[in-house]
Amino acid sequence: MKEIKHYINGQYVGSANGKLFDNVNPVNGKVIAKVHEAGRDEVDAAVKAARAALKGPWGKMTLDERTRILHKVADGINDRFDEFLEAECLDTGKPKSMASHIDIPRGAANFKVFADMVKNVAAESFEMATPDGSGALNYAVRRPKGVIGVISPWNLPLLLMTWKVGPALACGNTVVVKPSEETPTTTALLGEVMKEAGVPDGVYNVVHGFGGDSAGAFLTAHPDVDGFTFTGETSTGEVIMKAAAKGIRDISLELGGKNAGLVFADCDMDKAIEGTMRSAFVNCGQVCLGTERVYVERSIFDEFVSRLKAEAEKLRIGPPDDDKANFGPLVSLKHREKVLSYYQKAVDDGATVVTGGGVPDMPEEYAGGAWVQPTIWTGLPDDSAVITDEIFGPCCHIRPFDSEEEAIELANSLPYGLASAIWTENVSRAHRVAGQIEAGIIWVNSWFLRDLRTPFGGSKQSGIGREGGVHSLEFYTEMKNVCIKL
Numbered sequence: 001m002k003e004i005k006h007y008i009n010g011q012y013v014g015s016a017n018g019k020l021f022d023n024v025n026p027v028n029g030k031v032i033a034k035v036h037e038a039g040r041d042e043v044d045a046a047v048k049a050a051r052a053a054l055k056g057p058w059g060k061m062t063l064d065e066r067t068r069i070l071h072k073v074a075d076g077i078n079d080r081f082d083e084f085l086e087a088e089c090l091d092t093g094k095p096k097s098m099a100s101h102i103d104i105p106r107g108a109a110n111f112k113v114f115a116d117m118v119k120n121v122a123a124e125s126f127e128m129a130t131p132d133g134s135g136a137l138n139y140a141v142r143r144p145k146g147v148i149g150v151i152s153p154w155n156l157p158l159l160l161m162t163w164k165v166g167p168a169l170a171c172g173n174t175v176v177v178k179p180s181e182e183t184p185t186t187t188a189l190l191g192e193v194m195k196e197a198g199v200p201d202g203v204y205n206v207v208h209g210f211g212g213d214s215a216g217a218f219l220t221a222h223p224d225v226d227g228f229t230f231t232g233e234t235s236t237g238e239v240i241m242k243a244a245a246k247g248i249r250d251i252s253l254e255l256g257g258k259n260a261g262l263v264f265a266d267c268d269m270d271k272a273i274e275g276t277m278r279s280a281f282v283n284c285g286q287v288c289l290g291t292e293r294v295y296v297e298r299s300i301f302d303e304f305v306s307r308l309k310a311e312a313e314k315l316r317i318g319p320p321d322d323d324k325a326n327f328g329p330l331v332s333l334k335h336r337e338k339v340l341s342y343y344q345k346a347v348d349d350g351a352t353v354v355t356g357g358g359v360p361d362m363p364e365e366y367a368g369g370a371w372v373q374p375t376i377w378t379g380l381p382d383d384s385a386v387i388t389d390e391i392f393g394p395c396c397h398i399r400p401f402d403s404e405e406e407a408i409e410l411a412n413s414l415p416y417g418l419a420s421a422i423w424t425e426n427v428s429r430a431h432r433v434a435g436q437i438e439a440g441i442i443w444v445n446s447w448f449l450r451d452l453r454t455p456f457g458g459s460k461q462s463g464i465g466r467e468g469g470v471h472s473l474e475f476y477t478e479m480k481n482v483c484i485k486l
């Protein structure tokens with residue numbers, strides 16, 4: 001059986017404690033690899049390697065050299081595209097058609113975009129007057145923050161991990177990555193690409209394991225890490241924030257969402273249906289930006305519900321290798337238990353199940369997989385947990401509204417504030433509503449349209465800080481002002 005080891009100081013190493021855990025294929029429930037679980041020793045070795053690398057060749061490299069190496073990392077991912085694709089699809093079960101368009105290309109792009117960004121960002125400077133008339137010049141320079149702890153989730157494993165590692169390295173930091181225990185493979189594979197690209201040993205380190213009382217907690221408790229970037233559940237973000245408080249370490253948190261889609265009667269219905277379909281069901285609903293609450297103006301409510309139902313029922317459920325499949329399993333049986341508990345809760349709370357609501361019939365070879373049906377409900381009360389909790393599954397509830405004010409109030413009614421999608425052809429309404437929605441990311445007549453230069457993150461309990469574009473540089477660097485008396 002294949003073993004997945006830590007990548008520390010440029011070497012693949014096993015755990016001294018001998019602990020291994022299963023890496024399971026969610027398509028059929030079969031174990032595909034054994035993963036080494038890091039103890040405190042491996043985490044400590046990884047942090048020490050990262051610290052030492054800051055003072056080694058990496059820390060002395062010119063920006064041009066660093067940029068060239070990061071471009072090679074991106075090229076290395078593209079050169080081994082099929083290997084990354086296979087690994088990501090085995091870990092997650094997602095359709096290859098999706099991973100080949102989103103996950104792997106973005107995994108590569110994250111290195112190129114941020115390498116170029118760092119090279120082209122302007123410095124700040126201010127001239128000032130002084131009492132003696134000679135004046136002074138201030139200029140600010142960016143310096144790497146140091147060792148960054150990267151804790152990444154399982155829904156878009158390579159994409160979200162490199163979204164952090166790309167800018168962290170571009171800014172000259174070193175990293176210790178703790179990928180999700182569900183999806184360790186592409187993070188491990190990236191070590192080989194780093195080596196081939198000429199990234200010095202100790203710059204990119206990976207430790208595998210779980211969150212609490214395992215690699216994740218050991219990493220956040222380690223005093224020699226300078227900052228943490230995390231994507232995942234809000235409650236985990238709270239734990240990481242507490243750990244980071246010890247020693248006043250910086251954090252960037254991209255947390256849960258319960259995003260609203262607002263569909264106005266003046267929308268282009270075809271666009272609204274297509275966009276809502278993607279935002280509810282792509283990646284089996286496991287996207288933090290996804291729409292689980294859809295609010296539709298009453299005059300078009302029935303038409304919207306019946307058209308969304310028709311489209312949801314056309315989704316083709318199947319494994320990654322099925323070229324026609326556009327809907328895979330959830331990431332694990334454990335996650336399926338959570339999603340199915342909400343499917344049951346919806347019924348208990350009086351929902352009308354428009355479509356789905358259960359487990360699909362799958363051929364015998366996939367019977368052990370984490371399959372669920374795409375599901376749509378109507379008729380739930382606003383305080384049902386199905387409406388208020390992030391389910392992170394392929395499901396949405398549709399509720400009618402009667403006025404723009406009501407739609408905005410409903411969208412803003414929860415403690416989350418990650419993303420929102422507004423469907424209207426009225427440009428004034430689009431601006432007006434976008435301005436009032438309490439969320440970090442608003443799409444109008446689109447969803448998941450990503451420009452990596454833009455600020456990305458959540459408000460309220462959906463996160464702290466923004467990454468993307470120069471905002472990533474804010475987190476991954478320390479600014480130092482130099483004031484020169486002339």
Ligand SMILES: NC(=O)C1=CN([C@@H]2O[C@H](COP(=O)(O)OP(=O)(O)OC[C@H]3O[C@@H](n4cnc5c(N)ncnc54)[C@H](O)[C@@H]3O)[C@@H](O)[C@H]2O)C=CC1
Binds near residue numbers: 180212239255
């Ligand atoms: N992109 C997103 O916004 C994601 C949201 N979720 C949400 O979280 C729910 C639970 O999924 P999980 O994988 O359990 O998410 P999680 O937030 O527990 O895990 C994400 C990462 O954090 C690590 N982690 C967990 N506890 C930690 C701790 N105490 N210290 C340090 N690291 C820790 C995990 O090992 C993993 O690498 C999902 O049902 C979904 O609602 C999950 C994954 C991604």
Ligand SMILES: O=C(O)/C=C/C=C(\O)C(=O)O
Binds near residue numbers: 160
């Ligand atoms: O495009 C991105 O950078 C990120 C997309 C999705 C997430 O952050 C998520 O699902 O967590």
